[in-house]
Amino acid sequence: MAAESSPKLNTENIEMLPTYRVLNFGLAVLAAVTLFLLSTVTPLAQSSQLAAPASYVTDSAGVIDPQTKTRLEGLLANLKEKTKIELYVAMVDSTDGQPIDEFSQRLANEWNIAGKNTRTRSLLLVVSAASKNSFTRFSRTVQGQLPEGVLGEMSYRMRGPLSEGRFTEAVDGGVRTFVN
Numbered sequence: 001m002a003a004e005s006s007p008k009l010n011t012e013n014i015e016m017l018p019t020y021r022v023l024n025f026g027l028a029v030l031a032a033v034t035l036f037l038l039s040t041v042t043p044l045a046q047s048s049q050l051a052a053p054a055s056y057v058t059d060s061a062g063v064i065d066p067q068t069k070t071r072l073e074g075l076l077a078n079l080k081e082k083t084k085i086e087l088y089v090a091m092v093d094s095t096d097g098q099p100i101d102e103f104s105q106r107l108a109n110e111w112n113i114a115g116k117n118t119r120t121r122s123l124l125l126v127v128s129a130a131s132k133n134s135f136t137r138f139s140r141t142v143q144g145q146l147p148e149g150v151l152g153e154m155s156y157r158m159r160g161p162l163s164e165g166r167f168t169e170a171v172d173g174g175v176r177t178f179v180n
Contacts, residue, residue: 050090052111059091061129063167072175079179085142086122087178088113089171094130103128104135114139121145123178125154127171132162134174154178 050060056076057069064072072089080086088111095103104126108114114124114137121142127134136151154177161170 050092050107050110053088053090053113056087057089057091057171059089061091061093061167063129064091064171065168068168068172072172075175075179083145084121085145086113086120087125087175088122089125089127089175091127091129091167091171093128095126095128100126100128100131100133100135101137104137108137114142116140125171125174127158127162127167129165129167132165134158134162134170150178 050058055073057064057072059069076087076089090104090107092103098106104124107126108118108124111124112118113120114122116139118139119141120139123136123138123142125134125136134155136154138146138151154174157177158170158174161167161173
């Protein structure tokens with residue numbers, strides 16, 4: 001009796017084929033590119049939310065009336081002229097699900113305002129309309145010039161109007177508290 005001989009696949013030889021090597025390498029490259037895209041697409045999409053500020057008050061949420069915005073711009077320009085301290089206000093619809101302190105850190109880094117390594121004496125007040133919350137970030141260079149408790153007082157004065165959705169009043173009161 002003749003033994004039936006079925007062709008056996010020799011796996012050792014397949015691993016050595018050039019097409020197998022190319023396929024294996026291609027899958028590894030595809031996996032690496034996919035991981036890279038997944039890790040960078042989300043931050044890039046979020047960072048396009050706000051363009052760099054053209055003035056001291058950026059109201060992308062559209063909740064601050066034009067008269068108040070103009071008045072605040074004048075106050076903040078005078079603040080810079082007299083003290084060399086820059087206070088920027090960013091009014092946003094939402095923080096994209098991030099805690100407001102993390103969102104403000106990312107925004108400060110993108111705008112190069114009030115970041116840890118920023119050389120300017122600057123602060124960034126971020127107000128979220130969705131969460132009715134605010135956070136103020138400041139640069140190290142301005143820290144020594146800030147009066148004791150001024151940021152806490154500013155936040156305290158804003159809390160009531162913010163919780164009731166009175167954004168113009170909250171931002172106006174907060175900025176005036178800081179300037180005074």
